[in-house]
Amino acid sequence: MPDQETIGIPLPSIAHRAREYFERLQETICVALEEIDRGFRFTRDRWDHPGGGGGLSRVLEEGAVFEKAGVNTSSVSGLLTESMALRMNVPRSRFHASGLSLVLHPRSPMVPTVHANFRYFHREDGDQWFGGGMDLTPFYPVEDDIIHFHKTLKYACDMHGPDLYPEYKRWCDEYFTIKHRGENRGVGGVFFDYLRGDLERHFAFLQSVGDVFLGAYTPIVNRRLHDTYGDRERQWQSMRRARYVEFNLVYDRGTLFGLEVGGRVESVLMSLPPTAQWRYNLQPPPGSREAKLLELLARPRNWVH
Amino acid sequence: MPDQETIGIPLPSIAHRAREYFERLQETICVALEEIDRGFRFTRDRWDHPGGGGGLSRVLEEGAVFEKAGVNTSSVSGLLTESMALRMNVPRSRFHASGLSLVLHPRSPMVPTVHANFRYFHREDGDQWFGGGMDLTPFYPVEDDIIHFHKTLKYACDMHGPDLYPEYKRWCDEYFTIKHRGENRGVGGVFFDYLRGDLERHFAFLQSVGDVFLGAYTPIVNRRLHDTYGDRERQWQSMRRARYVEFNLVYDRGTLFGLEVGGRVESVLMSLPPTAQWRYNLQPPPGSREAKLLELLARPRNWVH
Numbered sequence: 001m002p003d004q005e006t007i008g009i010p011l012p013s014i015a016h017r018a019r020e021y022f023e024r025l026q027e028t029i030c031v032a033l034e035e036i037d038r039g040f041r042f043t044r045d046r047w048d049h050p051g052g053g054g055g056l057s058r059v060l061e062e063g064a065v066f067e068k069a070g071v072n073t074s075s076v077s078g079l080l081t082e083s084m085a086l087r088m089n090v091p092r093s094r095f096h097a098s099g100l101s102l103v104l105h106p107r108s109p110m111v112p113t114v115h116a117n118f119r120y121f122h123r124e125d126g127d128q129w130f131g132g133g134m135d136l137t138p139f140y141p142v143e144d145d146i147i148h149f150h151k152t153l154k155y156a157c158d159m160h161g162p163d164l165y166p167e168y169k170r171w172c173d174e175y176f177t178i179k180h181r182g183e184n185r186g187v188g189g190v191f192f193d194y195l196r197g198d199l200e201r202h203f204a205f206l207q208s209v210g211d212v213f214l215g216a217y218t219p220i221v222n223r224r225l226h227d228t229y230g231d232r233e234r235q236w237q238s239m240r241r242a243r244y245v246e247f248n249l250v251y252d253r254g255t256l257f258g259l260e261v262g263g264r265v266e267s268v269l270m271s272l273p274p275t276a277q278w279r280y281n282l283q284p285p286p287g288s289r290e291a292k293l294l295e296l297l298a299r300p301r302n303w304v305h
Numbered sequence: 306m307p308d309q310e311t312i313g314i315p316l317p318s319i320a321h322r323a324r325e326y327f328e329r330l331q332e333t334i335c336v337a338l339e340e341i342d343r344g345f346r347f348t349r350d351r352w353d354h355p356g357g358g359g360g361l362s363r364v365l366e367e368g369a370v371f372e373k374a375g376v377n378t379s380s381v382s383g384l385l386t387e388s389m390a391l392r393m394n395v396p397r398s399r400f401h402a403s404g405l406s407l408v409l410h411p412r413s414p415m416v417p418t419v420h421a422n423f424r425y426f427h428r429e430d431g432d433q434w435f436g437g438g439m440d441l442t443p444f445y446p447v448e449d450d451i452i453h454f455h456k457t458l459k460y461a462c463d464m465h466g467p468d469l470y471p472e473y474k475r476w477c478d479e480y481f482t483i484k485h486r487g488e489n490r491g492v493g494g495v496f497f498d499y500l501r502g503d504l505e506r507h508f509a510f511l512q513s514v515g516d517v518f519l520g521a522y523t524p525i526v527n528r529r530l531h532d533t534y535g536d537r538e539r540q541w542q543s544m545r546r547a548r549y550v551e552f553n554l555v556y557d558r559g560t561l562f563g564l565e566v567g568g569r570v571e572s573v574l575m576s577l578p579p580t581a582q583w584r585y586n587l588q589p590p591p592g593s594r595e596a597k598l599l600e601l602l603a604r605p606r607n608w609v610h
Contacts, residue, residue: 045586059585070585180564180573242577249554250564259485259555268485272547272583279579280364280375281350281571 009077009096009124014199018120018130021203022073022100023056025118025210029102030058030071032214036221037065047264051078053096057267061274065225067107070270073100078261080123087253094124099132100210101254103271104217109237110227112138112145112186113244114217115271117254118210130202131193134213135172136220137186137244139237140289141296145220146187150303152216153190153209160205165304168192173300178247183297185247189216236290239282241273248272314382314401314429319504323425323435326508327378327405328361330423330515334407335363335376337519341526342370352569356383358401362572366579370530372412375575378405383566385428392558399429404437405515406559408576409522414542415532417443417450417491418549419522420576422559423515425508435507436498439518440477441525442491442549444542445594446601450525451492455608457521458495458514465510470609473497478605483552488602490552494521541595544587546578553577 030042040063048054055074060066075098085092099119106113116134136149150169157165172191177184190209195202248255248271258268284290335347345368353359360379365371380403390397404424411418421439441454455474462470477496482489495514500507553560553576563573589595 057585061585068583068585180567180570238580242581245550245581246554246574249551250561256555262485265485266586269551269583270585274583275543276547276550276581276583277579278373278574278577278581280362280366280373280575 009094009122011096011122012128014203015096015098015120015122015128018203019075019098021207021210022098022118026056026058026071026073026100029214032218033060033066033069033071033104036218037063040064040066042069042071047267049074049076049078049264050262051076053077055264055267057264057270059270063107065106065111065221066104068105068274069103070267071100071102072267072270074098074263074267076261076263081260084257084260090123090127096122101271105241105273106221108225108227109139109229109233110224111221112136112141113273116213118206128196128199129193130195130199130206132206132209133168133172133189133191134209134216135176135186135189135191136217139240139293140233141187141293142224145223147303148219149189149216152212154304156208156212157190157205159208160201164205165190176247178243179251181243181246183243183294184300185244187296187303188300235277238275238277239279240293242276242278244273245276314399314427316401316427317433319508320401320403320425320427320433323508324380324403326512326515327403327423331361331363331376331378331405334519337523338365338371338374338376338409341523342368345369345371347374347376352572354379354381354383354569355567356381358382360569360572362569362575364575368412370411370416370526371409373410373579374408375572376405376407377572377575379403379568379572381566381568386565389562389565395428395432401427406576410546410578411526413530413532414444414534414538415529416526417441417446418578421515421518423511433501433504434498435500435504435511437511437514438473438477438494438496439514439521440481440491440494440496441522442545444545444598445538446492446598447529450528452608453524454494454521457517459609461513461517462495462510464513465506469510470495481552483548484556486548486551488548488599489605490549492601492608493605540582543580543582544584545598547581547583549578550581
């Protein structure tokens with residue numbers, strides 16, 4: 001793993017503490033998920049980044065509960081390309097970035113897919129920020145599950161101020177939009193980025209959100225795990241996973257950043273689902289459970305008051 | 306279908322003739338493919354574009370030979386967005402574009418996927434150009450098939466000058482590169498764009514290429530159609546189709562243009578395969594037929610001399 005020598009940018013102590021936090025959280029989450037998917041284990045792939053630094057990719061495939069689960073940390077440095085700098089609205093410069101990124105694709109279509117990401121970014125002139133969030137993507141949504149997810153996130157946010165949850169919930173709804181489809185990727189969560197200034201405060205907030213990941217998601221897995229499903233539900237899951245692919249490859253900043261910066265491709269794209277299907281002009285029958293999901297994704301809702 | 310009144314830009318006669326050619330070619334190709342996939346028919350979906358114009362999408366799904374085949378024409382106008390104008394290296398302006406776009410995803414992994422596209426573009430200040438090409442994406446490549454495909458294209462090009470095939474073959478290899486994977490999407494073909502100036506000559510050239518599509522591709526279908534395959538080959542096809550998705554959503558100009566201009570999403574994304582699979586860090590065993598494909602995609606080759 002990198003230190004400030006290999007990176008070539010003097011890093012403040014918070015950079016090191018952030019990286020340590022991401023690595024600890026990765027371990028905690030993998031242990032808990034292995035507990036759920038008994039008998040299956042995450043692999044452990046360490047990789048180096050040519051520009052400096054590297055990462056640890058942990059992947060569980062073909063589990064009983066998780067068809068594909070990736071929980072990655074990385075800590076890399078390099079030079080921003082012009083288009084990356086433009087997108088971030090900062091000057092071109094050398095950077096250091098560390099973070100945790102996870103996507104869990106359960107086998108059962110009754111269990112929602114979940115994504116979480118936490119990151120720290122530092123530019124050579126000292127500009128630095130935190131970003132992150134998590135969001136839920138059900139195929140057959142159950143209101144109580146979604147409310148539980150959002151309530152847990154609100155709880156984590158409220159410890160740091162009453163405005164955070166509403167603001168970051170809205171940001172999440174905006175960010176995870178599949179523009180060309182006019183629909184949300186899922187039922188949201190929280191999303192925040194470019195948290196500059198009082199970094200200690202932002203880091204504490206980020207940790208609160210990271211720490212509730214398991215509490216927000218795993219109860220939903222346990223509730224839905226034994227719901228029955230058949231071929232129809234698996235097909236629908238596969239067609240909805242195709243939308244996940246569309247979002248990640250066309251819009252997701254993290255993915256495009258990773259591909260552009262020459263990150264380790266297999267780690268960047270571990271977010272992609274194990275299967276996907278594209279049918280032409282698919283329209284679920286009105287009133288069906290599948291149509292209900294589409295209604296839910298047509299516009300964001302408030303899940304907690 | 307649009308005419309110059311609905312478009313609001315006075316169009317030269319070549320614009321109308323180009324559109325007529327694309328529509329005629331669409332009909333010819335669909336008839337021929339229905340002949341191959343006996344008993345299955347292309348649907349016929351007409352759609353309107355909010356900015357002016359519209360298109361005709363013809364799709365055949367779940368055929369015996371073609372798992373998903375789309376042959377679309379469109380003729381639309383609108384205003385270039387800033388990023389579209391930047392990508393094309395032209396000023397922001399109103400435009401008219403017409404074209405034919407097809408992607409055929411055969412069911413058998415032994416039959417290559419094929420893509421072809423022909424387009425005419427006109428900007429309100431009179432700037433206009435032709436573009437197009439076709440390329441082959443095998444899963445289990447057979448040299449004779451690839452040579453046949455390229456020989457046919459070379460024949461069509463050579464009628465218009467000896468330099469065209471080598472130049473457009475190289476352009477195709479460069480264009481259909483999955484940069485983040487460091488591999489070609491397939492075994493190439495020809496690609497050309499921004500053919501300005503002597504438009505009549507370019508139009509004649511484009512028609513020669515369009516007219517050999519069936520001759521370049523259908524013999525390969527007929528040769529490979531009864532080759533045996535099993536689950537392993539279907540899996541590999543699905544994993545390679547995932548690369549097709551990566552290219553189309555991350556790099557393909559036509560796709561990004563279509564999504565950005567607010568084209569009809571289902572027609573723009575009909576190019577996406579019926580199925581796709583992402584496995585983490587997949588490496589076919591050395592010496593396997595699957596590994597042979599990867600070698601072939603690692604760098605372009607000359608198929609005809």
